[in-house]
Amino acid sequence: MPKNLYSDIYHILKGEIDSNVYPPKTILPGEEDLSQRFSVTRNTIRRALKKLQSDGLVYTVKGRGVVVLEPIVDNRVIFSAANHYGFQDLMSFPQNKFIKKLDTKVLEFKTIEIDDQLSKHTSFSIGDMAYYIERLRLVNGKAMAIDTSYFRQENMPNLTIENAQDSIYQYIRDEKLFKIAAARSVATVETVTQKEADVLALKEANCVGALKKYVYTDLGNLFECTETKYVPDHFSLVGFESY
Amino acid sequence: MPKNLYSDIYHILKGEIDSNVYPPKTILPGEEDLSQRFSVTRNTIRRALKKLQSDGLVYTVKGRGVVVLEPIVDNRVIFSAANHYGFQDLMSFPQNKFIKKLDTKVLEFKTIEIDDQLSKHTSFSIGDMAYYIERLRLVNGKAMAIDTSYFRQENMPNLTIENAQDSIYQYIRDEKLFKIAAARSVATVETVTQKEADVLALKEANCVGALKKYVYTDLGNLFECTETKYVPDHFSLVGFESY
DNA sequence: GAGTGGTCTAGACCACGGT
DNA sequence: CCGTGGTCTAGACCACTCC
Secondary structure, eight states, rough: OOOOOHHHHHHHHHHHHHHTTTTOOOOOOOOHHHHHHSOOOOOOOHHHHHHHHHSSEEEEETTTEEEEEEOOOOOOOEEEOOOOOOOGGGGGSSGGTTOOOOOEEEEEEEEEEEEEHHHHHOOOTTTTEEEEEEEEEETTTEEEEEEEEEEEEETTTTTHHHHHHHHHHHHHHHOOOOOOEEEEEEEEEEEEOHHHHHHHTTTTTTTEEEEEEEEEEESSSSEEEEEEOOOSSSEEEEEEEEE | OOOOOHHHHHHHHHHHTTSOOOOOOOBBBHHHHHHHHHHHHHHHHHHHHHHHHHSEEEEEETEEEEEEEOOOOOEEEEOOTTOOGGGGEEEESSGGGTTOOOEEEEEEEEEEEOHHHHHHHHOOOTOOOEEEEEEEEEEEEEEEEEEEEEEEEEGGGGGGGHHHSSHHHHHHHHHHHOEEEEEEEEEEEEOOHHHHHHHOTTTOEEEEEEEEEEEETSOOOEEEEEEEEEEEEEEEEEEEEOO
Protein backbone atom coordinates (compact mmCIF):
# COMPACT_ATOMS: atom_id res chain seq x y z
CA MET A 1 0.00 0.00 0.00
CA PRO A 2 2.45 2.65 -1.13
CA LYS A 3 0.77 6.00 -0.82
CA ASN A 4 3.16 8.63 0.45
CA LEU A 5 6.51 9.13 -1.17
CA TYR A 6 8.22 9.93 2.09
CA SER A 7 6.92 6.88 3.90
CA ASP A 8 7.87 4.63 0.99
CA ILE A 9 11.38 6.01 1.15
CA TYR A 10 11.36 5.60 4.91
CA HIS A 11 10.52 1.92 4.56
CA ILE A 12 13.14 1.34 1.89
CA LEU A 13 15.88 3.00 3.93
CA LYS A 14 14.76 1.18 7.06
CA GLY A 15 15.01 -2.11 5.21
CA GLU A 16 18.50 -1.26 4.02
CA ILE A 17 19.61 -0.42 7.54
CA ASP A 18 18.10 -3.64 8.92
CA SER A 19 19.80 -5.72 6.25
CA ASN A 20 23.15 -4.04 6.86
CA VAL A 21 23.47 -2.21 3.57
CA TYR A 22 24.25 0.65 5.95
CA PRO A 23 25.84 -0.95 9.02
CA PRO A 24 25.94 0.78 12.43
CA LYS A 25 28.32 3.73 12.76
CA THR A 26 28.36 4.39 9.04
CA ILE A 27 27.02 7.55 7.46
CA LEU A 28 24.11 7.48 5.06
CA PRO A 29 24.43 9.09 1.63
CA GLY A 30 23.80 12.83 1.70
CA GLU A 31 20.35 14.28 1.28
CA GLU A 32 21.23 15.54 -2.18
CA ASP A 33 22.32 12.05 -3.29
CA LEU A 34 19.17 10.47 -1.91
CA SER A 35 17.04 13.10 -3.65
CA GLN A 36 18.52 12.06 -6.97
CA ARG A 37 18.28 8.35 -6.26
CA PHE A 38 14.55 8.55 -5.49
CA SER A 39 13.83 11.45 -7.84
CA VAL A 40 12.23 13.57 -5.14
CA THR A 41 13.05 16.86 -3.44
CA ARG A 42 15.36 17.19 -0.50
CA ASN A 43 12.31 18.04 1.60
CA THR A 44 10.74 14.67 0.98
CA ILE A 45 14.01 12.90 1.80
CA ARG A 46 14.21 14.92 4.99
CA ARG A 47 10.79 13.73 6.10
CA ALA A 48 11.81 10.11 5.60
CA LEU A 49 15.02 10.71 7.57
CA LYS A 50 13.04 12.41 10.34
CA LYS A 51 10.92 9.31 10.68
CA LEU A 52 13.98 7.07 10.89
CA GLN A 53 15.32 9.39 13.54
CA SER A 54 12.17 9.28 15.64
CA ASP A 55 12.41 5.49 15.50
CA GLY A 56 15.82 5.74 17.08
CA LEU A 57 17.53 4.05 14.14
CA VAL A 58 19.67 7.00 13.07
CA TYR A 59 20.47 10.52 14.09
CA THR A 60 21.93 13.47 12.28
CA VAL A 61 24.94 15.63 12.98
CA LYS A 62 25.01 19.00 11.29
CA GLY A 63 27.90 19.39 8.90
CA ARG A 64 28.68 15.70 8.93
CA GLY A 65 25.71 13.54 8.02
CA VAL A 66 23.22 10.96 9.17
CA VAL A 67 24.71 8.28 11.42
CA VAL A 68 23.32 4.74 11.80
CA LEU A 69 22.93 3.57 15.42
CA GLU A 70 23.63 0.12 16.84
CA PRO A 71 20.48 -1.79 17.78
CA ILE A 72 19.42 -2.38 21.39
CA VAL A 73 18.20 -5.75 22.62
CA ASP A 74 15.71 -6.31 25.44
CA ASN A 75 13.84 -9.45 26.32
CA ARG A 76 10.70 -8.19 28.02
CA VAL A 77 7.24 -7.30 26.78
CA ILE A 78 7.73 -4.02 25.01
CA PHE A 79 5.17 -1.28 25.07
CA SER A 80 5.64 2.39 24.53
CA ALA A 81 4.03 5.24 26.36
CA ALA A 82 0.85 5.61 24.39
CA ASN A 83 1.34 3.97 21.06
CA HIS A 84 -1.18 1.19 21.24
CA TYR A 85 -4.91 1.51 21.16
CA GLY A 86 -5.50 -1.19 23.69
CA PHE A 87 -4.08 -4.18 25.43
CA GLN A 88 -5.07 -6.47 22.58
CA ASP A 89 -2.72 -4.64 20.26
CA LEU A 90 0.38 -5.60 22.24
CA MET A 91 0.52 -8.80 20.28
CA SER A 92 0.93 -7.01 17.00
CA PHE A 93 4.38 -5.71 17.94
CA PRO A 94 7.06 -7.72 16.18
CA GLN A 95 9.21 -7.72 19.33
CA ASN A 96 6.41 -9.37 21.26
CA LYS A 97 6.23 -12.55 19.21
CA PHE A 98 6.41 -14.74 22.28
CA ILE A 99 2.92 -13.67 23.35
CA LYS A 100 0.67 -16.53 22.36
CA LYS A 101 -2.51 -15.78 24.21
CA LEU A 102 -4.07 -12.60 25.61
CA ASP A 103 -7.13 -12.88 27.83
CA THR A 104 -9.24 -10.36 29.66
CA LYS A 105 -11.37 -10.98 32.73
CA VAL A 106 -13.85 -8.25 33.62
CA LEU A 107 -13.80 -7.82 37.40
CA GLU A 108 -16.20 -4.91 37.64
CA PHE A 109 -18.56 -3.10 35.29
CA LYS A 110 -20.87 -0.30 36.39
CA THR A 111 -21.90 3.26 35.70
CA ILE A 112 -21.09 5.98 38.18
CA GLU A 113 -21.34 9.72 38.55
CA ILE A 114 -18.12 11.72 38.69
CA ASP A 115 -17.78 13.46 42.04
CA ASP A 116 -15.19 15.91 43.25
CA GLN A 117 -12.57 13.32 44.03
CA LEU A 118 -13.03 11.34 40.82
CA SER A 119 -12.89 14.54 38.86
CA LYS A 120 -9.39 15.13 40.19
CA HIS A 121 -8.34 11.61 39.32
CA THR A 122 -9.84 11.40 35.85
CA SER A 123 -9.96 15.01 34.71
CA PHE A 124 -13.64 14.44 33.85
CA SER A 125 -16.13 17.10 34.88
CA ILE A 126 -18.14 16.79 38.08
CA GLY A 127 -21.58 15.39 37.33
CA ASP A 128 -20.50 13.47 34.22
CA MET A 129 -21.68 9.90 33.99
CA ALA A 130 -19.01 7.31 33.35
CA TYR A 131 -18.47 3.57 33.07
CA TYR A 132 -16.22 2.19 35.75
CA ILE A 133 -14.48 -0.95 34.57
CA GLU A 134 -11.88 -3.16 36.20
CA ARG A 135 -10.19 -5.69 34.02
CA LEU A 136 -7.56 -8.31 34.68
CA ARG A 137 -5.16 -8.92 31.80
CA LEU A 138 -3.61 -12.33 31.24
CA VAL A 139 -0.62 -13.02 29.02
CA ASN A 140 -0.11 -16.68 28.10
CA GLY A 141 -2.51 -17.55 30.92
CA LYS A 142 -0.73 -15.60 33.65
CA ALA A 143 -2.10 -12.48 35.36
CA MET A 144 0.08 -9.62 34.21
CA ALA A 145 -1.84 -6.40 34.69
CA ILE A 146 -4.97 -4.77 36.11
CA ASP A 147 -6.76 -1.98 34.29
CA THR A 148 -8.95 0.46 36.16
CA SER A 149 -10.82 2.50 33.58
CA TYR A 150 -13.27 5.33 33.37
CA PHE A 151 -15.02 5.94 30.06
CA ARG A 152 -17.23 8.96 29.64
CA GLN A 153 -20.72 7.62 28.97
CA GLU A 154 -21.72 10.51 26.74
CA ASN A 155 -19.30 9.31 24.08
CA MET A 156 -20.51 5.71 24.08
CA PRO A 157 -24.06 5.39 25.44
CA ASN A 158 -24.58 1.66 24.93
CA LEU A 159 -21.43 -0.04 26.10
CA THR A 160 -22.00 -3.57 27.41
CA ILE A 161 -19.97 -5.87 29.57
CA GLU A 162 -19.44 -8.03 26.47
CA ASN A 163 -17.70 -5.13 24.74
CA ALA A 164 -15.43 -4.72 27.74
CA GLN A 165 -14.70 -8.44 27.66
CA ASP A 166 -13.62 -8.26 24.04
CA SER A 167 -12.11 -4.97 23.00
CA ILE A 168 -13.59 -1.57 23.69
CA TYR A 169 -11.46 -0.01 21.00
CA GLN A 170 -12.72 -2.54 18.51
CA TYR A 171 -16.27 -1.60 19.52
CA ILE A 172 -15.54 2.09 19.01
CA ARG A 173 -14.12 1.43 15.57
CA ASP A 174 -16.96 -0.90 14.56
CA GLU A 175 -19.71 1.44 15.69
CA LYS A 176 -17.87 4.40 14.19
CA LEU A 177 -18.66 6.39 17.32
CA PHE A 178 -15.70 8.74 16.97
CA LYS A 179 -12.03 8.72 16.16
CA ILE A 180 -9.23 8.54 18.66
CA ALA A 181 -6.86 11.37 18.10
CA ALA A 182 -4.29 11.46 20.86
CA ALA A 183 -3.20 9.99 24.18
CA ARG A 184 -1.10 11.22 27.03
CA SER A 185 0.43 9.04 29.68
CA VAL A 186 2.27 9.17 32.95
CA ALA A 187 4.33 6.20 34.10
CA THR A 188 5.28 5.63 37.73
CA VAL A 189 6.20 2.95 40.21
CA GLU A 190 3.74 2.51 43.04
CA THR A 191 3.38 0.39 46.13
CA VAL A 192 0.39 -1.92 45.86
CA THR A 193 -2.73 -2.60 47.90
CA GLN A 194 -3.34 -6.06 49.31
CA LYS A 195 -6.11 -6.64 46.79
CA GLU A 196 -3.82 -5.87 43.85
CA ALA A 197 -1.08 -8.10 45.24
CA ASP A 198 -3.55 -10.96 45.51
CA VAL A 199 -5.08 -10.58 42.08
CA LEU A 200 -1.72 -10.27 40.35
CA ALA A 201 -0.16 -13.03 42.49
CA LEU A 202 2.85 -10.87 43.22
CA LYS A 203 4.47 -13.08 45.90
CA GLU A 204 7.30 -11.09 47.57
CA ALA A 205 7.15 -8.04 45.34
CA ASN A 206 4.95 -5.23 46.64
CA CYS A 207 5.12 -2.68 43.83
CA VAL A 208 3.82 -2.35 40.31
CA GLY A 209 4.46 -0.26 37.28
CA ALA A 210 1.56 2.14 36.87
CA LEU A 211 0.71 3.71 33.54
CA LYS A 212 -2.03 6.29 33.63
CA LYS A 213 -3.38 7.04 30.19
CA TYR A 214 -5.67 9.84 29.05
CA VAL A 215 -7.25 9.37 25.66
CA TYR A 216 -8.87 12.08 23.53
CA THR A 217 -11.43 11.99 20.75
CA ASP A 218 -10.99 13.97 17.57
CA LEU A 219 -13.21 16.70 18.99
CA GLY A 220 -10.83 17.37 21.84
CA ASN A 221 -12.89 15.50 24.42
CA LEU A 222 -11.22 13.39 27.02
CA PHE A 223 -13.21 10.15 26.89
CA GLU A 224 -11.04 7.62 28.68
CA CYS A 225 -8.85 7.58 31.75
CA THR A 226 -7.23 4.23 32.45
CA GLU A 227 -4.69 3.25 35.02
CA THR A 228 -2.88 0.03 34.23
CA LYS A 229 -0.80 -1.71 36.89
CA TYR A 230 1.81 -4.09 35.59
CA VAL A 231 3.64 -6.80 37.50
CA PRO A 232 7.36 -6.06 37.96
CA ASP A 233 10.19 -7.44 35.81
CA HIS A 234 8.16 -8.30 32.74
CA PHE A 235 7.43 -5.04 31.00
CA SER A 236 9.55 -2.33 29.52
CA LEU A 237 8.79 1.06 28.14
CA VAL A 238 11.12 2.29 25.43
CA GLY A 239 12.07 5.82 24.47
CA PHE A 240 14.42 7.69 22.20
CA GLU A 241 15.54 11.27 22.05
CA SER A 242 18.02 13.06 19.83
CA TYR A 243 19.65 16.31 20.71
CA MET B 1 17.37 34.64 21.84
CA PRO B 2 15.01 34.52 18.93
CA LYS B 3 16.73 32.77 16.08
CA ASN B 4 14.33 30.53 14.21
CA LEU B 5 11.05 31.81 12.91
CA TYR B 6 9.24 28.58 13.59
CA SER B 7 10.41 28.31 17.16
CA ASP B 8 9.53 31.95 17.84
CA ILE B 9 6.05 31.25 16.56
CA TYR B 10 5.93 28.08 18.61
CA HIS B 11 6.71 30.04 21.77
CA ILE B 12 4.16 32.73 20.99
CA LEU B 13 1.40 30.22 20.33
CA LYS B 14 2.38 28.23 23.40
CA GLY B 15 2.12 31.38 25.48
CA GLU B 16 -1.30 32.11 24.07
CA ILE B 17 -2.50 28.62 24.88
CA ASP B 18 -1.12 28.84 28.42
CA SER B 19 -2.78 32.18 28.98
CA ASN B 20 -6.10 30.94 27.68
CA VAL B 21 -6.28 33.03 24.53
CA TYR B 22 -7.07 29.64 23.03
CA PRO B 23 -8.80 27.65 25.79
CA PRO B 24 -8.96 23.84 25.79
CA LYS B 25 -11.29 22.22 23.23
CA THR B 26 -11.19 25.25 20.95
CA ILE B 27 -9.75 25.20 17.48
CA LEU B 28 -6.76 27.33 16.56
CA PRO B 29 -6.93 29.68 13.58
CA GLY B 30 -6.25 27.90 10.30
CA GLU B 31 -2.73 27.57 8.94
CA GLU B 32 -3.47 30.11 6.23
CA ASP B 33 -4.60 32.68 8.78
CA LEU B 34 -1.55 32.10 10.93
CA SER B 35 0.70 32.44 7.88
CA GLN B 36 -0.69 35.90 7.25
CA ARG B 37 -0.56 36.91 10.89
CA PHE B 38 3.14 36.08 11.20
CA SER B 39 4.01 36.85 7.59
CA VAL B 40 5.55 33.46 6.95
CA THR B 41 4.76 30.48 4.77
CA ARG B 42 2.37 27.74 5.72
CA ASN B 43 5.37 25.42 6.02
CA THR B 44 6.87 27.48 8.79
CA ILE B 45 3.55 27.59 10.62
CA ARG B 46 3.28 23.84 10.25
CA ARG B 47 6.65 23.33 11.91
CA ALA B 48 5.57 25.43 14.88
CA LEU B 49 2.32 23.47 15.14
CA LYS B 50 4.22 20.19 14.93
CA LYS B 51 6.27 21.24 17.92
CA LEU B 52 3.16 22.13 19.91
CA GLN B 53 1.80 18.74 19.00
CA SER B 54 4.88 16.86 20.15
CA ASP B 55 4.57 18.71 23.45
CA GLY B 56 1.11 17.25 23.84
CA LEU B 57 -0.53 20.67 23.98
CA VAL B 58 -2.47 20.31 20.79
CA TYR B 59 -3.33 17.86 18.05
CA THR B 60 -4.68 18.12 14.56
CA VAL B 61 -7.67 16.59 12.85
CA LYS B 62 -7.59 16.57 9.09
CA GLY B 63 -10.33 18.62 7.55
CA ARG B 64 -11.23 20.23 10.84
CA GLY B 65 -8.33 21.99 12.45
CA VAL B 66 -5.92 22.09 15.35
CA VAL B 67 -7.54 21.30 18.71
CA VAL B 68 -6.24 22.55 22.06
CA LEU B 69 -5.98 19.86 24.75
CA GLU B 70 -6.78 20.19 28.45
CA PRO B 71 -3.68 20.20 30.64
CA ILE B 72 -2.70 17.28 32.86
CA VAL B 73 -1.60 17.77 36.43
CA ASP B 74 0.81 15.53 38.32
CA ASN B 75 2.60 16.22 41.55
CA ARG B 76 5.72 14.10 41.32
CA VAL B 77 9.22 14.73 40.03
CA ILE B 78 8.83 14.75 36.28
CA PHE B 79 11.43 13.34 33.97
CA SER B 80 11.04 12.12 30.46
CA ALA B 81 12.65 9.12 28.87
CA ALA B 82 15.89 10.63 27.67
CA ASN B 83 15.46 14.34 27.55
CA HIS B 84 17.92 15.42 30.17
CA TYR B 85 21.67 15.25 29.91
CA GLY B 86 22.14 14.30 33.51
CA PHE B 87 20.63 14.20 36.93
CA GLN B 88 21.67 17.77 37.62
CA ASP B 89 19.43 19.00 34.86
CA LEU B 90 16.26 17.78 36.56
CA MET B 91 16.15 21.03 38.43
CA SER B 92 15.86 23.07 35.29
CA PHE B 93 12.40 21.70 34.50
CA PRO B 94 9.75 24.25 35.37
CA GLN B 95 7.50 21.52 36.82
CA ASN B 96 10.23 20.55 39.25
CA LYS B 97 10.45 23.87 41.07
CA PHE B 98 10.13 22.21 44.47
CA ILE B 99 13.59 20.68 44.12
CA LYS B 100 15.84 22.86 46.22
CA LYS B 101 18.98 20.81 46.51
CA LEU B 102 20.52 18.04 44.43
CA ASP B 103 23.51 16.14 45.80
CA THR B 104 25.60 13.28 44.52
CA LYS B 105 27.61 10.83 46.56
CA VAL B 106 30.09 8.67 44.66
CA LEU B 107 29.91 5.15 46.08
CA GLU B 108 32.34 3.49 43.68
CA PHE B 109 34.79 4.63 41.03
CA LYS B 110 37.11 2.28 39.14
CA THR B 111 38.21 1.18 35.70
CA ILE B 112 37.35 -2.27 34.45
CA GLU B 113 37.62 -4.35 31.31
CA ILE B 114 34.43 -5.33 29.54
CA ASP B 115 34.00 -9.10 29.55
CA ASP B 116 31.41 -11.26 27.90
CA GLN B 117 28.73 -10.66 30.50
CA LEU B 118 29.28 -6.91 30.75
CA SER B 119 29.24 -6.68 26.99
CA LYS B 120 25.70 -8.05 27.02
CA HIS B 121 24.64 -5.59 29.68
CA THR B 122 26.26 -2.47 28.27
CA SER B 123 26.45 -3.18 24.53
CA PHE B 124 30.15 -2.23 24.73
CA SER B 125 32.65 -4.47 22.93
CA ILE B 126 34.53 -7.20 24.79
CA GLY B 127 37.98 -5.95 25.76
CA ASP B 128 36.98 -2.27 25.96
CA MET B 129 38.15 -0.43 29.05
CA ALA B 130 35.45 1.43 30.95
CA TYR B 131 34.89 3.45 34.10
CA TYR B 132 32.52 1.80 36.52
CA ILE B 133 30.78 4.37 38.70
CA GLU B 134 28.10 4.05 41.34
CA ARG B 135 26.45 7.24 42.50
CA LEU B 136 23.76 7.94 45.04
CA ARG B 137 21.46 10.82 44.14
CA LEU B 138 19.88 12.97 46.83
CA VAL B 139 16.94 15.32 46.32
CA ASN B 140 16.43 17.87 49.08
CA GLY B 141 18.73 15.76 51.25
CA LYS B 142 16.87 12.46 50.78
CA ALA B 143 18.23 9.44 48.87
CA MET B 144 16.13 9.16 45.76
CA ALA B 145 18.06 7.16 43.19
CA ILE B 146 21.16 5.07 42.52
CA ASP B 147 23.06 5.31 39.25
CA THR B 148 25.21 2.44 38.05
CA SER B 149 27.19 3.71 35.08
CA TYR B 150 29.69 2.49 32.56
CA PHE B 151 31.57 5.08 30.51
CA ARG B 152 33.84 3.96 27.70
CA GLN B 153 37.33 5.10 28.67
CA GLU B 154 38.44 5.68 25.09
CA ASN B 155 36.11 8.66 24.85
CA MET B 156 37.28 10.32 28.07
CA PRO B 157 40.77 9.16 29.07
CA ASN B 158 41.27 11.34 32.14
CA LEU B 159 38.05 11.21 34.10
CA THR B 160 38.53 11.70 37.84
CA ILE B 161 36.38 10.95 40.84
CA GLU B 162 35.95 14.70 41.27
CA ASN B 163 34.32 14.92 37.84
CA ALA B 164 31.94 12.14 38.83
CA GLN B 165 31.16 13.99 42.06
CA ASP B 166 30.22 17.13 40.15
CA SER B 167 28.76 16.52 36.74
CA ILE B 168 30.27 14.28 34.11
CA TYR B 169 28.25 15.96 31.41
CA GLN B 170 29.59 19.31 32.50
CA TYR B 171 33.11 17.86 32.25
CA ILE B 172 32.46 16.61 28.73
CA ARG B 173 31.17 20.00 27.68
CA ASP B 174 34.04 21.90 29.32
CA GLU B 175 36.76 19.71 27.87
CA LYS B 176 35.01 19.71 24.50
CA LEU B 177 35.69 15.99 24.24
CA PHE B 178 32.77 15.30 21.92
CA LYS B 179 29.13 16.13 21.48
CA ILE B 180 26.23 14.08 22.75
CA ALA B 181 23.91 13.33 19.91
CA ALA B 182 21.24 10.91 21.04
CA ALA B 183 20.02 8.67 23.83
CA ARG B 184 17.82 5.62 24.02
CA SER B 185 16.20 4.36 27.15
CA VAL B 186 14.24 1.45 28.54
CA ALA B 187 12.10 1.89 31.66
CA THR B 188 11.05 -1.03 33.84
CA VAL B 189 10.00 -1.95 37.35
CA GLU B 190 12.37 -4.28 39.13
CA THR B 191 12.61 -6.00 42.48
CA VAL B 192 15.58 -4.73 44.47
CA THR B 193 18.60 -6.27 46.12
CA GLN B 194 19.11 -5.89 49.85
CA LYS B 195 21.95 -3.44 49.26
CA GLU B 196 19.77 -1.19 47.12
CA ALA B 197 16.95 -1.29 49.65
CA ASP B 198 19.37 -0.23 52.39
CA VAL B 199 21.01 2.58 50.46
CA LEU B 200 17.71 4.02 49.29
CA ALA B 201 16.06 3.46 52.70
CA LEU B 202 13.05 1.86 51.06
CA LYS B 203 11.33 0.57 54.21
CA GLU B 204 8.48 -1.78 53.18
CA ALA B 205 8.73 -1.26 49.44
CA ASN B 206 10.94 -3.76 47.63
CA CYS B 207 10.86 -2.50 44.07
CA VAL B 208 12.26 0.43 42.14
CA GLY B 209 11.75 2.12 38.83
CA ALA B 210 14.71 1.31 36.61
CA LEU B 211 15.70 3.47 33.67
CA LYS B 212 18.46 2.11 31.50
CA LYS B 213 19.94 4.74 29.27
CA TYR B 214 22.30 4.38 26.32
CA VAL B 215 23.99 7.56 25.18
CA TYR B 216 25.71 8.13 21.85
CA THR B 217 28.39 10.55 20.71
CA ASP B 218 28.10 12.48 17.48
CA LEU B 219 30.28 9.89 15.77
CA GLY B 220 27.80 7.12 16.43
CA ASN B 221 29.75 5.63 19.33
CA LEU B 222 27.96 4.37 22.37
CA PHE B 223 29.92 5.93 25.23
CA GLU B 224 27.65 5.60 28.25
CA CYS B 225 25.37 2.97 29.67
CA THR B 226 23.68 3.99 32.91
CA GLU B 227 21.03 2.25 34.92
CA THR B 228 19.20 4.52 37.33
CA LYS B 229 17.01 3.04 40.07
CA TYR B 230 14.41 5.38 41.48
CA VAL B 231 12.49 5.00 44.72
CA PRO B 232 8.77 4.31 44.20
CA ASP B 233 6.00 6.91 44.33
CA HIS B 234 8.12 9.99 43.69
CA PHE B 235 8.93 9.96 40.01
CA SER B 236 6.89 10.02 36.89
CA LEU B 237 7.73 9.63 33.27
CA VAL B 238 5.50 11.46 30.84
CA GLY B 239 4.64 10.64 27.27
CA PHE B 240 2.41 11.81 24.47
CA GLU B 241 1.37 10.27 21.21
CA SER B 242 -0.98 11.43 18.51
CA TYR B 243 -2.55 9.14 15.98
C1' DG C 1 -18.55 23.34 -2.73
C1' DA C 2 -15.74 25.78 0.53
C1' DG C 3 -12.35 25.21 3.92
C1' DT C 4 -9.23 22.45 6.42
C1' DG C 5 -4.81 20.02 6.94
C1' DG C 6 -1.39 16.53 4.27
C1' DT C 7 1.94 16.05 0.77
C1' DC C 8 5.22 17.62 -2.61
C1' DT C 9 8.14 20.57 -5.71
C1' DA C 10 11.92 23.85 -6.94
C1' DG C 11 14.20 26.92 -5.74
C1' DA C 12 17.26 29.90 -1.93
C1' DC C 13 20.36 31.22 1.95
C1' DC C 14 22.58 30.05 6.31
C1' DA C 15 25.55 27.60 10.05
C1' DC C 16 28.38 24.22 10.78
C1' DG C 17 32.18 20.44 10.16
C1' DG C 18 36.13 18.96 7.87
C1' DT C 19 40.02 20.10 4.37
C1' DC D 1 37.16 26.30 0.96
C1' DC D 2 33.42 22.82 -0.04
C1' DG D 3 29.91 19.73 1.54
C1' DT D 4 26.78 18.74 5.06
C1' DG D 5 22.31 19.43 7.19
C1' DG D 6 18.90 23.47 9.02
C1' DT D 7 15.67 26.87 7.76
C1' DC D 8 12.52 29.23 4.74
C1' DT D 9 9.76 30.72 0.60
C1' DA D 10 6.05 30.42 -3.00
C1' DG D 11 3.66 27.96 -5.15
C1' DA D 12 0.69 23.40 -6.31
C1' DC D 13 -2.51 19.43 -5.84
C1' DC D 14 -4.99 16.11 -2.99
C1' DA D 15 -8.10 14.01 0.85
C1' DC D 16 -10.89 15.01 4.20
C1' DT D 17 -14.71 17.36 7.04
C1' DC D 18 -18.53 20.20 7.31
C1' DC D 19 -22.50 22.47 5.51
